[in-house]
Amino acid sequence: MRTIKRCLKFMILGLSVLAGTAYAEWQALPDTAPAPKDNPTTPEKVELGKMLYFDKRLSQTGTVSCQSCHNVMEGGDDSRPTSVGVGAQFGPRNAPTVFNSAFHAAQFWDGRAASLEEQAKGPVTNPVEMGMSDTSVAVERIRQLDGYASYFNAAFGTDEITFDRIAQAIAAYERTLITPDTPYDRFVKGDGEALTARQQRGMKTFAAVGCQACHSGANFSGQMDPGAPLTLQKFPVFASSRFVEEYGLMEDQGRFKSTGKEADKHMWKVPTLRNIALTAPYFHNGKVNTLEEAVRVMGSTQLNRDLSDQQVADIAAFLGSLTGKGLKQTMPQLPPTPGGMLSNSQ
Amino acid sequence: MRTIKRCLKFMILGLSVLAGTAYAEWQALPDTAPAPKDNPTTPEKVELGKMLYFDKRLSQTGTVSCQSCHNVMEGGDDSRPTSVGVGAQFGPRNAPTVFNSAFHAAQFWDGRAASLEEQAKGPVTNPVEMGMSDTSVAVERIRQLDGYASYFNAAFGTDEITFDRIAQAIAAYERTLITPDTPYDRFVKGDGEALTARQQRGMKTFAAVGCQACHSGANFSGQMDPGAPLTLQKFPVFASSRFVEEYGLMEDQGRFKSTGKEADKHMWKVPTLRNIALTAPYFHNGKVNTLEEAVRVMGSTQLNRDLSDQQVADIAAFLGSLTGKGLKQTMPQLPPTPGGMLSNSQ
Numbered sequence: 001m002r003t004i005k006r007c008l009k010f011m012i013l014g015l016s017v018l019a020g021t022a023y024a025e026w027q028a029l030p031d032t033a034p035a036p037k038d039n040p041t042t043p044e045k046v047e048l049g050k051m052l053y054f055d056k057r058l059s060q061t062g063t064v065s066c067q068s069c070h071n072v073m074e075g076g077d078d079s080r081p082t083s084v085g086v087g088a089q090f091g092p093r094n095a096p097t098v099f100n101s102a103f104h105a106a107q108f109w110d111g112r113a114a115s116l117e118e119q120a121k122g123p124v125t126n127p128v129e130m131g132m133s134d135t136s137v138a139v140e141r142i143r144q145l146d147g148y149a150s151y152f153n154a155a156f157g158t159d160e161i162t163f164d165r166i167a168q169a170i171a172a173y174e175r176t177l178i179t180p181d182t183p184y185d186r187f188v189k190g191d192g193e194a195l196t197a198r199q200q201r202g203m204k205t206f207a208a209v210g211c212q213a214c215h216s217g218a219n220f221s222g223q224m225d226p227g228a229p230l231t232l233q234k235f236p237v238f239a240s241s242r243f244v245e246e247y248g249l250m251e252d253q254g255r256f257k258s259t260g261k262e263a264d265k266h267m268w269k270v271p272t273l274r275n276i277a278l279t280a281p282y283f284h285n286g287k288v289n290t291l292e293e294a295v296r297v298m299g300s301t302q303l304n305r306d307l308s309d310q311q312v313a314d315i316a317a318f319l320g321s322l323t324g325k326g327l328k329q330t331m332p333q334l335p336p337t338p339g340g341m342l343s344n345s346q
Numbered sequence: 347m348r349t350i351k352r353c354l355k356f357m358i359l360g361l362s363v364l365a366g367t368a369y370a371e372w373q374a375l376p377d378t379a380p381a382p383k384d385n386p387t388t389p390e391k392v393e394l395g396k397m398l399y400f401d402k403r404l405s406q407t408g409t410v411s412c413q414s415c416h417n418v419m420e421g422g423d424d425s426r427p428t429s430v431g432v433g434a435q436f437g438p439r440n441a442p443t444v445f446n447s448a449f450h451a452a453q454f455w456d457g458r459a460a461s462l463e464e465q466a467k468g469p470v471t472n473p474v475e476m477g478m479s480d481t482s483v484a485v486e487r488i489r490q491l492d493g494y495a496s497y498f499n500a501a502f503g504t505d506e507i508t509f510d511r512i513a514q515a516i517a518a519y520e521r522t523l524i525t526p527d528t529p530y531d532r533f534v535k536g537d538g539e540a541l542t543a544r545q546q547r548g549m550k551t552f553a554a555v556g557c558q559a560c561h562s563g564a565n566f567s568g569q570m571d572p573g574a575p576l577t578l579q580k581f582p583v584f585a586s587s588r589f590v591e592e593y594g595l596m597e598d599q600g601r602f603k604s605t606g607k608e609a610d611k612h613m614w615k616v617p618t619l620r621n622i623a624l625t626a627p628y629f630h631n632g633k634v635n636t637l638e639e640a641v642r643v644m645g646s647t648q649l650n651r652d653l654s655d656q657q658v659a660d661i662a663a664f665l666g667s668l669t670g671k672g673l674k675q676t677m678p679q680l681p682p683t684p685g686g687m688l689s690n691s692q
Contacts, residue, residue: 054419063414063430072677073400079683081690084409088434090690280685289685326679331418333672337425339626339635344427344436 025207026188027218029180029274033102036226039117039168041175045155049173051148051332052166057141059130061086062342066120066170069129070098072177072327075278081286085123086131092252094286099324100274102175103219106230109284110255111269115226116171121163135163142166147335179275179324187321195321202318205311210303220273220322232267235284236301243297247287254284277320291316371553372534373564375526375620379448382572385463385514387521391501395519397494397678398512403487405476407432408688412466412516415475416444418523418673421624427632431469432477438598440632445670446620448521449565455630456601457576457615462517467509481509488512493681525621525670533667541667548664551657556649566619566668578613581630582647589643593633600630623666637662 035041052058053072056065069083070076076097078084083091093109101107107119123129124138132138142148142161149159156165184203186194195203206212214233216222223231232255236244244250255264268284281287282294295315299307307315381387398404399418402411415429416422422443424430429437439455447453453465469475470484478484488494488507495505502511530549532540541549552558560579562568569577578601582590590596601610614630627633628640641661645653653661 057425061430061434062424062426063434068409071680074680075682078408078688079403079685080408080688084407084690086434088407088409088432278682280683282685286690327677329677331673331675331677334417334420336421336624337626339425339628342424342426344430344632 025212025216026203028185028188029100029103029178029182029218031178031180033100033175033178035172035175036115036117039172041172042155044151045169045172046176047332048148048151048155049169049171050329051151051334052142052170053173054332055142055334057145057337057341058124058132058138058166059086060132060137062337064130066098066123069095069123072098072329075099075275076177077279079280081281083129085126085129089128091126091128093284094281096271097275097279098174099177099179100219100272102178103224104221104269104272105223105226105228106269109268109271110258110264111230111232112255112258114230116174117164117167120167120170120174139163139166141341144338144341145335177327179327182274182324183321184318196317198314198317199321200318202314202316203321205314206318209299209305209307209311209315211298211315214270214302215273222270231270232264233270234266235268236266238301238304241297241300241304243300247283247297248285249283249287249297249301252284273319274322275324277316277323291319295319371558371562372549374531374534375446375449375524375528375564377524377526379446379521379524381518381521382461382463385518387518388501390497391515391518392522393519393678394494394497394501395515395517396675397497397680398488398516399519400678401488401680403491403683403687404470404478404484404512405432406478406483408683410476412444412469415441415469418444418675421445421621422523423625425626427627429475431472431475435474437472437474439630440627442617443621443625444520445523445525446565446618448524449570450567450615450618451569451572451574452576452615455614455617456604456610457578458601458604460576461572462520463510463513466513466516466520485509485512487687490684490687491681523673525673528620528670529667530664542663544660544663545667546664548660548662549667551660552664555645555651555653555657555661557644557661560616560648561619568616577616578610579616580612581614582612584647584650587643587646587650589646593629593643594631595629595633595643595647598630619665620668621670623662623669637665641665 053066056062056068058065064086069078071078076099077095082093083095085091096109102116107113107116108122113119113122121135125132125135139161148161152161152165153159155169183194183199214222217224235254236249239250250266253265255267256262277291280291281289282291283297288294288297292312295312296307299305299312399412402408402414404411410432415424417424422445423441428439429441431437442455448462451457453459453462454468459465459468467481471478471481485507494507498507498511499505501515529540529545560568563570581600582595585596596612599611601613602608623637626637627635628637629643634640634643638658641658642653645651645658
């Protein structure tokens with residue numbers, strides 16, 4: 001009797017997946033991203049944030065903006081192993097996509113920033129990213145650009161320019177960089193034809209082998225509520241995997257680098273899988289070039305499974321259904337630079 | 347009698363200027379830019395050109411695009427003395443604005459490129475700009491981006507990707523980057539209130555002191571017809587000007603650097619003055635920070651005149667009337683980068 005019940009349950013589950021019926025485990029992305037109470041998303045703030053996001057003058061040399069490493073005209077990242085900052089210096093970690101970052105409970109690979117507002121502040125004074133000596137220098141730079149005052153006034157009610165406001169505006173813009181309505185989202189909302197047969201197979205395999213243990217929820221990044229206690233995951237779990245040495249996956253000690261706590265060694269935030277087909281190369285060090293290999297690595301290092309070629313291809317096809325359409329955006333118009341602001345000495 | 351006639355002529359001239367009546371010397375910018383017969387401007391080609399213009403993968407390191415130095419979200423330039431290319435290297439000359447470059451008879455500071463198509467090819471293999479070892483490497487890079495083929499097909503009728511086509515598409519996009527309908531243009535078309543009293547005074551002073559001898563025509567860059575023999579001008583004409591040493595104006599020998607001809611020493615193309623209020627710092631070496639000082643330098647080095655503070659302020663105000671509105675443009679969407687295309691070694 002129990003076996004019959006089980007079989008029945010499995011058949012219903014199978015049919016509902018094939019028919020594209022939504023059920024609890026598979027969630028579509030909301031059409032809007034949540035904003036913190038003290039920084040509501042308004043059109044004026046988003047417009048200002050877009051300007052600042054594209055403004056290279058927020059970097060010491062005037063050569064690096066948020067957009068430089070998180071290219072919203074492509075996959076929201078910079079398509080390279082690790083990012084290039086001021087003075088052609090390389091950073092230590094791969095740039096995550098900005099798309100749907102609003103649905104992450106925490107920011108940065110190690111989750112060390114609790115919000116997009118906090119994250120936006122980090123790179124400005126990082127010596128190998130935007131290289132400003134101090135946040136006050138960045139604020140002063142923006143204050144010297146006459147054209148900005150009216151935009152701050154429209155966004156915040158007064159024309160005062162502060163580092164907090166700069167970060168708030170950028171975060172508000174980033175909350176609009178979301179990509180709902182992917183084939184996956186349409187499928188879980190009931191459009192059974194939104195996914196190919198292979199993608200549907202991959203979806204089932206994705207769940208069956210255990211990927212959802214971490215990559216759960218609408219953003220495939222586990223917890224989405226910034227209020228909840230941060231949940232990190234160990235990567236790699238199986239340090240004996242042959243991929244660990246091949247791709248140097250334990251060279252970076254993860255959150256340990258920012259906390260110094262032994263328990264944080266090799267602990268990482270669960271990154272979103274949305275748009276992952278657009279954001280090669282993969283992992284925190286950007287050493288894995290293809291999505292198929294990334295799936296294989298995850299199977300081995302996290303689940304201790306040698307996924308078959310068929311499983312890998314199916315899962316990769318499914319992950320391709322998480323690719324959003326490119327956002328239609330207008331280009332911002334930035335205030336002009338006074339002569340002498342940007343020098344040619346670094 | 348002759349004196350009366352002269353006075354009358356002057357009064358009519360004065361009145362017609364005040365009333366904003368158009369006359370031969372002052373021309374409004376056309377609403378569209380001319381295109382060469384073998385590269386007609388089409389929406390499909392412009393869209394492809396915009397993608398390529400923003401595509402940093404055209405540089406060896408994947409960090410520099412046309413947009414990097416000719417920022418269409420700002421003044422069409424990079425607001426610094428000379429440009430920064432791959433590996434944080436500085437180029438030798440100030441980046442001219444891309445806006446209205448379609449109305450220049452020749453391109454680059456020394457006019458060494460006869461067309462936008464020819465110009466677009468230059469920076470790609472310049473070791474301190476985009477740093478590609480060969481044009482074929484750039485073409486191969488674009489060929490490896492699957493998403494481009496359909497755009498080339500739409501623009502050119504087949505999906506063949508060549509360096510000529512890349513340059514043609516970029517040039518077609520650049521021909522749309524024009525800023526007619528400035529206050530100046532509206533004034534010469536008859537709107538007497540489009541310019542302030544100071545700007546109108548500056549307009550007269552601009553003509554009276556001799557600026558128009560070179561900065562003539564609708565683009566304030568002299569000849570606009572790419573078919574005509576190239577007319578260069580000497581800068582500085584008056585080498586004894588105190589500004590020559592102060593700003594190192596003779597350190598760069600101009601067109602001589604590309605031709606090696608004695609007659610080309612310190613010869614330059616006449617650059618447009620449109621949007622000049624947005625494109626500080628000034629001159630080929632970007633050593634002059636303000637528009638007022640640039641006017642003073644030109645008076646001294648080209649006309650052997652010490653312009654008064656009033657004249658300088660009036661002319662600068664007039665030049666401010668040549669600022670176009672920011673173009674409303676949508677952001678292009680670029681094909682994704684295969685993992686491994688961009689490495690972290692340079």
